[in-house]
Amino acid sequence: MSSKPMVAIVDDEADMRGSIAQWLNLSGFETVTFDSAEAALRDVRADFPGVVISDIRMPGIDGMAFLKRLQSVDPSLPVIMITGHGDVSLAVEAMRIGAYDFIEKPFDPERLADMTRRAATTRRLTLDNRRLRREMSDGTMLLRKLVGSSAVIERLRETILDVAQADGHVMITGETGTGKSLIAHALHACGPRKGKPYVYVNCAALNAEDMEKSLFGPIEEPERRPAVEASDGGTLALENIEALPLALQARLVTELRHGEGGDTETAPRNLHIISISSSISSGDTPPEGMSEGLFFRLSALHLSTPPLRDRGEDILLLFNRFCAQFAEDYGCEPPEVSAEDAARLIQAPWPGNIRQLMNVAERAVLHKRRGEEGLAPLLDDGEMRPSAPQIMVEKPLREHVEAFEKMLIDNALRRNRGAVSAVMEELALPRRTLNEKMAKYGLVRGEYL
Template sequence: MARAMKVAIVDDEADMRQSISQWLALSGFDTETYGSAEEALGAIGPDFPGAIVSDIRMPGMDGMAFLKRLMGMDSSLPVIMITGHGDVPMAVEAMRLGAFDFLEKPFNPDRMTELAKRATQNRRMTLDNRALRKELSDGSTIMKKLIGASPAMERLREDILDLGQADSHVLIDGETGTGKTLVAHALHAVGPRASKKFVTVSCAAWSEDQLAAKLFGPSEDGVPLIEEARGGTLCLEDIEALSHPLQSRLLTVINEQGTPPETRIIAICNEHAPDKTLEDILRSDLYYRLGAMTIVLPPLRLRGEDILTLFTRLSEQFAEEYGCDAPALTAQEAAQLLQAPWPGNVRQLVNIAERAVLQNRRGSGSIASLLMADNEASGPALTTEGKPLKDYVDAFERMLIDNTMRRHKGSIVAVMEELCLPRRTLNEKMAKYGLSRGDYT
């Protein structure tokens, strides 16, 4: 269950702040009260996880001065101002300075609750987006999201580290659901432009005129994206949907930038006909400018044991979110996951893992039924090659040791006892599967 968002109540009248606090607490908010703006400023920082309710008229620092200090600290802090009769012009000025809204005394308590709910929801979204931006600008953090020990994933991580340092434009191709947008973020985060802007736009989400305005201007939203991303990275998703006239305009911009380009372009292809390549879809001069460096993401069905690793990590995350146990895979279920064609790739695996956790919470269902229903819903599936029995046994054994080591935080004795393995055998198997105790402690 999500934690209640905070509401800080600032008012010099003890009865008023106490009544507001009691009412909001009954409405499910986590409240804290302050008798002056100065006292509140000592406790409220730029990442304050909630909203602020403040009276306008207070001795010492008044509400307007308090608001200016808060906006200077973090302009996205939602501040609800309480005004007395005749203070509406002051409230309007407060809105101009950045206040979230205002209430005129005497106010309806339900209206206070409604405003507090909207303000805290707004704050939660702001903080979530801020955390996401911070995460996506941290190269080491984002690279850890590219989970997998398969040769294909090892090569992908090496390619990202190599191409991330370059200035050339990059073309990312691969099947739907393989994580192309995550790779685009990683390319930006590990390179010299990491501190600059990363701007994303889908070429398929807008009409040709709208996309032209957003990319090149004049834009109703302000600065054209080409300008907004200057010095950083412009990520063009669904590049295959870019019309020929806009391809021509984009090529002109690229040619005008020279070498190295002022703005790096990462183009993502999300779908094209099986009998066509991106070279068939884009005009050749643009293709060769964008495709000088290309990354093709591996489909999940070719990533072997990564499938089990990903399923385990995802199911543990969902189990924690839903407050229940993660499903324990049998050898048969592990083989079914490895044999599945995965037409939806990692995105499909995420859905399967979440539903497996929900099934396990209810105590019913199976992995096989989930896979069957999912593949039937997604239409004709790609085929996957069979593997020798030994490969399935090895994959299951590695997953079992990995899961047990993580559950016991690297305690060799506990793992030996649970799996009934002598120490020498466990050491040999860990060496065989590339598992190290230090990864779990």
């Protein structure tokens, strides 16, 4: 699939269609042309990944009627209208209906390209936000974000599905940077409250007075509701729960007791709380400063996230993915990872976990862009050097070899967009051997297309 912005050009005049398409192609766009609105409507659907440019005056369905039809298909689709001399009033009406902009004939092609470029950026952001909203409400999509095939990550996915169905309060603990917030959202999206409100609050982000307002109200902005009220029937995720002041802990316990059938004059709330902490070591003992009443209510179900150093070959897979993403962002090739680099990545203790791995991947891409090779300088920190006995005991040679082999195949599949014949040629592997290794490492061709 092309990474160029897509533009649909709709005009009944062949010369005009051709000249606009030619100029936009030279300006870095991918174009598709239609000689009528009827033809365009068969192809331009909701989530069309680009911009529509349409003449206002066309036989059959004219530009104004076409714009209204597109608005009914996808109100956020940017439509640029081309108007003739004297059609300014129509153009103003088109803007009122929802057109992105208009340009009057005869026009400067560069001005049209600039206008289209801005519209394409707007469209990309709209689709990105739309996709993100879908993903954050889809438990399956969220679980796929937990990249990896190590035993610990497979167990984690299974645990998430089990705990989500229980619908009790959950406490998630683990080191900083292990994906606890993502897991909290996955628990909500995989459980019976999917589609209901998911409200996130960082208990360490505000002072006591502002935190009380954020959780319980009153809130001055009329469009906002306190988190406890807004999450009624859905899920309330509380990050850094141990930082919640004792007075607010007591108030939260009252809300929970109310929901459990305690005496009250008001209707009980249906609260489901997922608490998140990097400081709490287990679900058995409350940390200093946290009341037992709140702790044991919130830790009815406990889930612990594994540190990156325990995830073996997943480290290389994640590093690969991060490098590919940053290379695309910076417009350069991702760095080549040697066998020595791969071993160092697996052996490193990663005290900052996934966030630290992302930082190293970004720096590696920037080094590659400057022409520097090798990861040794990036992993030469004192805190990143494991002891030799640990390496020999915890990371046998076979694991290094298999992880490196999986990384090479993953890289080749990604570079060649899942084209198996190209991967066979690049790695000098017969088809049967490649298929066997892909099956062994859980690499699915469809994910690279």
